[in-house]
Amino acid sequence: MLxxxxxxxxxxxxxxxxxxxxxxxxxxxxxxxxxxxxLAHVNPASLLVPNSTEVRVRRGKTYLCGAKxxxxxxxxxxxxxxxxxxxxxxxNLFKKRYTAASRIFAATQATTIAAxxxxxxxxxxxxWDFGVTIxxxxxxGVHDRTYLDDEIKDSIQKLTKVxxxxxxxxxxxxxxxxxxxxxGSQRPELVFEYPGNIRSFRLPLxxxxxxxxxxxxGSGSGTDGSARVTVDDTNSQINxxxxxxxxxxxxxxxxxxxxxxxxxxxxxxxxxxxxPTISVNGNVAPFVTDYHxxxxxxxxxxxxxxxxxxxxMYRIERIDLSIDENDNEDVRLYLxx
Numbered sequence: 001m002l003x004x005x006x007x008x009x010x011x012x013x014x015x016x017x018x019x020x021x022x023x024x025x026x027x028x029x030x031x032x033x034x035x036x037x038x039l040a041h042v043n044p045a046s047l048l049v050p051n052s053t054e055v056r057v058r059r060g061k062t063y064l065c066g067a068k069x070x071x072x073x074x075x076x077x078x079x080x081x082x083x084x085x086x087x088x089x090x091x092n093l094f095k096k097r098y099t100a101a102s103r104i105f106a107a108t109q110a111t112t113i114a115a116x117x118x119x120x121x122x123x124x125x126x127x128w129d130f131g132v133t134i135x136x137x138x139x140x141g142v143h144d145r146t147y148l149d150d151e152i153k154d155s156i157q158k159l160t161k162v163x164x165x166x167x168x169x170x171x172x173x174x175x176x177x178x179x180x181x182x183x184g185s186q187r188p189e190l191v192f193e194y195p196g197n198i199r200s201f202r203l204p205l206x207x208x209x210x211x212x213x214x215x216x217x218g219s220g221s222g223t224d225g226s227a228r229v230t231v232d233d234t235n236s237q238i239n240x241x242x243x244x245x246x247x248x249x250x251x252x253x254x255x256x257x258x259x260x261x262x263x264x265x266x267x268x269x270x271x272x273x274x275x276p277t278i279s280v281n282g283n284v285a286p287f288v289t290d291y292h293x294x295x296x297x298x299x300x301x302x303x304x305x306x307x308x309x310x311x312x313m314y315r316i317e318r319i320d321l322s323i324d325e326n327d328n329e330d331v332r333l334y335l336x337x
Contacts, residue, residue: 003040003047008032010082012323014057014064017334018183018293019160019168020318021153022065022089024055030074030081048072048085055087056173062289064321065089066173090171091153093130097121099147099155106144110165111137111179113145114156118177121152135176141165143260148219148251161264168294184294188313190286192278192333193300199279199330201301203310207272211245212236216262218252229255231262233270245269275317275334276310282329288321299335312337 008028015023037044047053053069067087074083100120105113115134122129143165147155160166168183192198212234218227236243247265252258278299282288291297293316301310318334 010325014321016065016293017318019157021091022067024057024067024087026085028083030083059289063173090175094152097152099150101149103147107142110140110143110159111167114159117152117155132175132177135178138167138179138181140167140181146253150251162260163263163267184292187291187295187297190291190297192280197280202277205272205274209269210272211243211269213242213244214247214262214265216247216258218249218258227253227255229258229262231266233266236270277332277334279332282331288331
């Protein structure tokens with residue numbers, strides 16, 4: 001450990017999302033931090049190094065996430081002197097890593113494909129190793145995949161969105177990559193209710209992205225020899241008439257993979273989608289350490305005709321945790337059915 005910033009960090013915010021990189025941001029009083037470093041006999045510039053320093057976030061004895069520092073900004077005015085810091089989860093380490101020019105997987109477990117992409121990227125030399133290790137790999141089903149200099153982060157996420165043999169994954173606070181057939185568990189005993197422990201809520205029903213006839217354009221798009229498929233959702237077309245869109249997958253050469261990616265896109269956009277968001281007081285039970293990404297919890301919202309259907313089990317897709325200088329926690333939960 002380089003430093004313990006507990007009690008010194010301000011404006012703390014942590015964002016945890018299913019199958020997405022975590023985000024961590026906070027500020028430090030510049031003078032307090034410099035004094036801390038003097039007492040510890042360390043160079044302050046050596047502790048907060050973008051793309052090098054790692055961060056561990058813990059509530060009590062429970063770790064919430066880990067991340068790598070990306071951004072540091074020092075602001076000095078006559079009234080205040082502070083350091084603004086932003087870090088991103090370990091999935092984003094592979095946002096600037098790419099597959100081999102022609103990496104082929106035939107009838108390979110989906111989770112094994114993801115783990116192999118990570119392992120092979122890190123095995124290319126000492127300066128390639130991020131220190132990410134492979135933990136649990138769930139058995140979900142096989143895929144055929146051909147990668148042509150594809151971004152590894154994007155490739156892993158696409159494997160989680162297909163309709164056949166998808167999976168969920170996490171990067172733990174200590175850089176272990178785990179996969180699950182479905183992350184989270186049923187937690188009906190955890191109840192969020194309005195009026196009650198829900199402070200506020202938003203119930204957007206969004207049809208702006210709706211599409212039900214999608215042309216999926218693969219490698220060679222724009223030429224006569226391009227790989228392409230078309231996918232349709234007939235029920236959506238009956239309800240909303242035909243709404244077209246295009247999906248560009250320029251590195252994909254086989255139509256089977258294009259079809260999978262098109263159907264995954266259809267599942268997301270064929271109907272108007274609703275993502276309920278509730279804000280709760282994190283200082284009272286259930287605490288943010290009592291539930292996790294992927295858990296199904298009970299949500300009850302009464303008092304309005306338009307909210308009468310919001311009385312069911314919902315899955316936690318994202319957790320936004322904000323902590324003020326008095327350690328008051330505001331938790332915003334993004335939900336799905």
